[in-house]
Amino acid sequence: MERYGLFFLLGFSLFSFASSQLSRPQKQAMESLKQNLNTSVTGAKWNTSDPNPCSWSRVTCLSSSAVTKLDLADLGLSTATNSSWVADFFNNLCLLDSLQYLNLSANFFTSIPDSFFNCSGLSGLKHLNISSNRLAGPLQNFSNFGSLETLDLSFNELSGGIDSQLDGLAGLRSLNLSDNSFIGAIPYLQKARGLEELVLSANLFFRSIPSKIGLYQNLTFLDLSENNITGTIPHEIGNLPKLKKLVLSSNSLSGQIPDGLGTIKTLYRFAANQNNFNGTIPSGLTRYVKVLDLSFNKLSGPIPSDLLSYPTLESVDLTNNSLQGPIPVNLSQSLNRLRLGWNTLNGTIPQTIGELNNLNYLELDGNNLNEQIPRQISGCKNLTLLNLASNHLYGDLPKELGSLQRLVELKLQLNNLTGTIPDELFKLTKLTLLNLSHNSLTGAISSEISNLSSLTNLNLQYNKFYGYIPTTISSVTYLIELRLGNNQLSGTIPNMPSKLAIALDLSSNLFNGPIPSHLSGLTELEVLDLSNNHFSGDIPYSFTTMRSLTLLNLSNNQLSGIIPPFEDYVTVITYGNKFDNQPEKKRKVPTTSDVLIIVAFFASGVAASFSMATIIHPCFRRSKRSKRRDQVTRRSVFSSVSPSFMNYIETLQRHQRQAMHLDNSDSSEFGMGTRSA
Numbered sequence: 280m281e282r283y284g285l286f287f288l289l290g291f292s293l294f295s296f297a298s299s300q301l302s303r304p305q306k307q308a309m310e311s312l313k314q315n316l317n318t319s320v321t322g323a324k325w326n327t328s329d330p331n332p333c334s335w336s337r338v339t340c341l342s343s344s345a346v347t348k349l350d351l352a353d354l355g356l357s358t359a360t361n362s363s364w365v366a367d368f369f370n371n372l373c374l375l376d377s378l379q380y381l382n383l384s385a386n387f388f389t390s391i392p393d394s395f396f397n398c399s400g401l402s403g404l405k406h407l408n409i410s411s412n413r414l415a416g417p418l419q420n421f422s423n424f425g426s427l428e429t430l431d432l433s434f435n436e437l438s439g440g441i442d443s444q445l446d447g448l449a450g451l452r453s454l455n456l457s458d459n460s461f462i463g464a465i466p467y468l469q470k471a472r473g474l475e476e477l478v479l480s481a482n483l484f485f486r487s488i489p490s491k492i493g494l495y496q497n498l499t500f501l502d503l504s505e506n507n508i509t510g511t512i513p514h515e516i517g518n519l520p521k522l523k524k525l526v527l528s529s530n531s532l533s534g535q536i537p538d539g540l541g542t543i544k545t546l547y548r549f550a551a552n553q554n555n556f557n558g559t560i561p562s563g564l565t566r567y568v569k570v571l572d573l574s575f576n577k578l579s580g581p582i583p584s585d586l587l588s589y590p591t592l593e594s595v596d597l598t599n600n601s602l603q604g605p606i607p608v609n610l611s612q613s614l615n616r617l618r619l620g621w622n623t624l625n626g627t628i629p630q631t632i633g634e635l636n637n638l639n640y641l642e643l644d645g646n647n648l649n650e651q652i653p654r655q656i657s658g659c660k661n662l663t664l665l666n667l668a669s670n671h672l673y674g675d676l677p678k679e680l681g682s683l684q685r686l687v688e689l690k691l692q693l694n695n696l697t698g699t700i701p702d703e704l705f706k707l708t709k710l711t712l713l714n715l716s717h718n719s720l721t722g723a724i725s726s727e728i729s730n731l732s733s734l735t736n737l738n739l740q741y742n743k744f745y746g747y748i749p750t751t752i753s754s755v756t757y758l759i760e761l762r763l764g765n766n767q768l769s770g771t772i773p774n775m776p777s778k779l780a781i782a783l784d785l786s787s788n789l790f791n792g793p794i795p796s797h798l799s800g801l802t803e804l805e806v807l808d809l810s811n812n813h814f815s816g817d818i819p820y821s822f823t824t825m826r827s828l829t830l831l832n833l834s835n836n837q838l839s840g841i842i843p844p845f846e847d848y849v850t851v852i853t854y855g856n857k858f859d860n861q862p863e864k865k866r867k868v869p870t871t872s873d874v875l876i877i878v879a880f881f882a883s884g885v886a887a888s889f890s891m892a893t894i895i896h897p898c899f900r901r902s903k904r905s906k907r908r909d910q911v912t913r914r915s916v917f918s919s920v921s922p923s924f925m926n927y928i929e930t931l932q933r934h935q936r937q938a939m940h941l942d943n944s945d946s947s948e949f950g951m952g953t954r955s956a
Contacts, residue, residue: 301346302345305374305377308372309332315368337349337350339380347377349372349381353384358387373400381401390415391414396423399423415435418444429451429454430455432455433457433458438459438461452497453474454478456482457482465503471495474495475500475521477492477498478502480504480505480526481505481506485509487510487513488508488510493518501525502526505528511532514539516540524547525548525550526550531554535556536560542563545567547567548569551572552574556577565589566589569592571592574618575599576599578600582606586607587607589611592613592614598621600621600622602619603622604626605624606643618642621644621646622645624646629653632659639661639662642666644669651675657682660684662686663686667691667694673694674697678702679703684706688712692738700725705730709733710733711736712735716738719743724768735760736759737762740764741766743767744767746768747769748768749773756776758776765788767788767789779801782805782808783806787811791812791815794816796819799822802827806828807825807832815838818840822843823843823844831851834852835856836855838853839858
């Protein structure tokens with residue numbers, strides 16, 4: 280009896296051992312893949328030292344008897360190696376008939392052999408990811424992959440239309456074709472009624488959103504952003520009971536926002552910014568939505584009184600529309616971002632704003648708000664960005680702003696503010712940007728400014744500040760832009776922070792005496808504007824050593840002597856002075872290109888004042904989409920400071936006309952440098 284038991288155990292062990300081994304075709308296929316990757320592809324390393332392929336890295340097996348998952352992402356695999364290697368590689372993949380998950384993303388494939396799409400060995404494959412490669416040409420037919428549940432071909436260079444290539448994927452739950460160059464109508468997968476995620480963003484799809492999209496009753500995520508889609512939002516989308524995220528940004532959609540979107544209980548993000556939507560915002564839209572972005576449209580009328588009140592609402596962006604009327608007073612205490620800039624809102628900033636303890640970003644710029652800044656705003660203890668620029672706000676700067684200890688950017692320019700800068704403001708040690716320009720503020724600039732140790736951009740121009748620039752300004756070591764022009768400052772110019780790079784603007788003040796040579800130590804400075812003062816004496820020769828200098832404006836002072844020779848790339852504006860030397864050639868009048876150079880550096884200062892999340896964009900491969908993003912970015916940047924920007928342009932144009940007038944009258948009173956105007 281014991282002998283039979285021993286034979287039974289031995290037989291069972293041999294059976295278990297045999298059944299736990301890969302089949303011969305799969306083992307051979309894995310060995311071939313190993314050879315392909317370790318010897319034929321430069322830089323591809325795969326830990327395959329174990330004799331059992333199921334023990335290799337990036338491989339998952341079912342009970343060591345069948346390969347079910349293969350993750351070959353980011354191995355440097357490339358079609359360019361040689362065509363025979365590519366064919367062998369994909370043929371070996373076809374032999375893994377138990378494979379359910381295949382990841383080839385983040386490699387350098389430009390094409391995949393037709394044999395891969397025709398093989399029957401991968402009919403059980405459920406998840407296929409070939410994203411972030413360089414695949415080009417039309418979409419292949421995937422009918423032989425009938426078991427696919429997820430397909431990701433995003434971030435490639437695929438093109439052409441989508442017709443029947445995906446019709447056989449009845450079990451598909453997630454499809455991502457974003458960041459390609461597909462054209463034509465938005466595909467409708469008739470058999471894939473269980474589709475949960477459809478991501479077609481950043482392509483060239485046009486025409487309208489098909490109403491049949493409402494038949495995807497399991498859809499949770501729909502992203503059609505950054506295409507050329509026209510028409511309206513079909514009301515059938517409001518019938519998707521499980522929809523969580525709806526992203527329609529950067530298209531040419533029009534019409535009104537459907538009321539039905541406010542009835543989807545699962546919808547927590549709705550983004551339809553950068554379209555042509557018009558009409559009013561429907562009441563109840565944010566009943567369930569947590570994140571709403573309708574910026575850069577043509578919406579009009581008042582903000583619905585309930586829109587900002589629902590308790591789960593976290594973020595609202597209605598920037599750059601034509602909304603009118605007051606800001607609603609009922610505000611959700613869950614709000615962390617509220618952007619209502621560049622509309623025609625009027626009235627006051629509601630005092631209830633001070634109850635928003637979670638608020639991080641508050642942007643109300645570019646409206647017609649015409650009251651004082653409410654002192655209750657100090658209740659927003661987590662505020663990091665406060666932008667109230669370009670309104671009609673008046674009165675003193677509230678000292679309560681000094682309690683916003685987390686504030687990083689404070690923008691109050693282009694208002695009617697008066698009085699002095701309260702000392703409490705100099706306690707904002709995390710502040711990196713402070714813009715109080717174009718107001719009627721007065722008083723001396725406090726020496727306490729050195730407490731703003733994180734400050735990078737300071738703009739106090741076009742006010743009524745007087746007295747000296749405090750010597751403590753040199754202690755603001757991270758400062759890269761300082762604009763104090765058009766005030767009543769006087770005295771001598773102190774040492775400046777050594778990292779100044781974008782601009783130092785001291786124009787239109789009351790400075791006199793010689794220009795201090797220590798300014799030449801600002802070797803990273805690009806724009807230096809000392810125009811419209813009372814400086815006398817020579818231009819310091821050491822200015823010619825400022826290696827980053829591109830624009831030097833010394834016009835309308837009392838300078839004399841010799842203009843030093845600057846590099847050709849430096850534009851020097853010197854009219855309105857009395858220099859001895861005349862250039863050998865005709866004086867150079869500022870050309871359009873010179874003005875554009877100046878504008879570019881002004882714009883760089885503007886851009887530096889914007890939140891990094893707003894300005895920085897990923898790098899996109901296709902120029903058409905990149906151009907559109909750039910246009911939108913420029914629109915938002917320049918519109919937010921347009922009065923100041925236009926004033927600066929007008930000043931430059933006036934300088935140009937003055938210089939041209941001097942040339943036409945053949946006057947020799949004002950000498951010009953080698954590249955001066």
